[in-house]
Amino acid sequence: MIFGGYPELIRYSDWKEKEDYLYQIMNDYLLKDILMVDGVKNSDKLYSLLRLIAFQVGKEVSQEELGKQLGMSKNTVERYLDLLSKVFVLFKIGGYSRNLRKEIVKNSRWYFYDNGVRNAIIQNFNRLDLRADVGELWENYLSVERMKFQNYSQIHCNNYFWRTYDQQEIDWVEEEGDQLRAFEFKHQLSKKPKAPAAWGKAYPEASYNVIHTGNYLDWIVG
Template sequence: MRHLLHPLLTSEYAMQTVVNASPRSSWPSFPWLGQGVSGAVSHMSKFPFRRLENRLIFGDLPGIALQEDDTDKADLLSTYVASYLEEEILREAIIRQWDAFVRFLKLAAVDSGNIVNFSSLSREAGVSLPTIKSYYQILEDMFVGFTVPAFSGSPHKSALTTPRFFFFDNGVRNAAADIPLVESSINADPGRFFEHWVAGQLWSALSYTKVGRLLYYRTSDGAEVDFIVQTNHELIPIEVKWTDHPRQSDIRHLKTFIADQPSRCARGYLVSRCPYVLDLGNHITAIPWWML
């Protein structure tokens, strides 16, 4: 199947959609990125630096990010989702109930980042449970989104097992969900927009480096870790907080997870809006969003 992001790529910046390069000249040496990545993407430093709020609404696709005017970004994203995205899915996939799929696409975008509730989506879209699952597979096969499985190595029996699903790019997700494409839209729930964006950054880096897989952890009694990078040698828990002043309360779940996995987990990270790297103790480091 063709990559559905094709019309929003340019030859100069096509690699950007895979690695979502930092505005810095190189990647930080986080353990899950492996060696040699900074050299592979160092030419990306000329990609224009943009405010975080702008990225959370319009995403990072080059064909969008290179537009200087936000109105042009919004128009291009809306046109892409309303015409090219749906037309290409219709052309490439065997879908018998097209109206139901269009309803599903919006519902999946609205729900993007959450634990998937297949039964609820089945009722709202008016199709069977197997059909909903096949629709998600179509989105994944056509690079519109990706699945984040649940971590299964917890000693707690209450750990959830249903996956989360994310659209590949914040801008595409927001347009598909009919979220107004203006920066003020993030005010209602900035943490969710931020977490969605971080998921895309982590998934892109792991897809490029092939050094691990992206998971999440949550229990029925409320314990959770937003993301876990699982490599052959270790587990790296990651929390995401919309704050510029990380506190100890922000890392309580990280500390618990590290304590529960003493043989496989030696460090954790908190991604936030802090202006510089902070040592929070307990082998946990807070890092600024722009270091991803």
């Protein structure tokens, strides 16, 4: 969850060496090679965009609001995000809905393909017991690993999050044919939460499970 999944990291046993490797990846790949792909000229803006996304993992992101914070047009933000998706730095998840009046679908949630890159961008490699963003790291990690599992297991489904305007939400929704599966992510599980009432009422046929440190391997490995 802290250093991500780059295979080369296995060569390093020292914490500082792992940090240095990921900072090198960020500087040599993110802020150099990516700039050459699509004629992006402003590396500072790209880095600032990545930092904003990094601090909003698991939350809906408005491209218009990002543009206002960065002093860029919405179209430029959209182009940068599209580029970062094409080079496998970021991916997005849209909102699930069959009732547009109550459910939020306008904005997407963005995740990093690698937690280590995300932590390098925000310059935070603290241990989990010293962090305030364990929930975000857990959600990002599970989202990426689940997509890998879907790919090699040939599970062909659409992935979403779900949230209503009165703040009821589910972290991960899978739609596979006529099957609907809902998952809540909890790093530490004190008691099993119930599915949001609005979800149960709208989608009584859907399954609902909580993914936590005690059962996550079955969900991402099988």
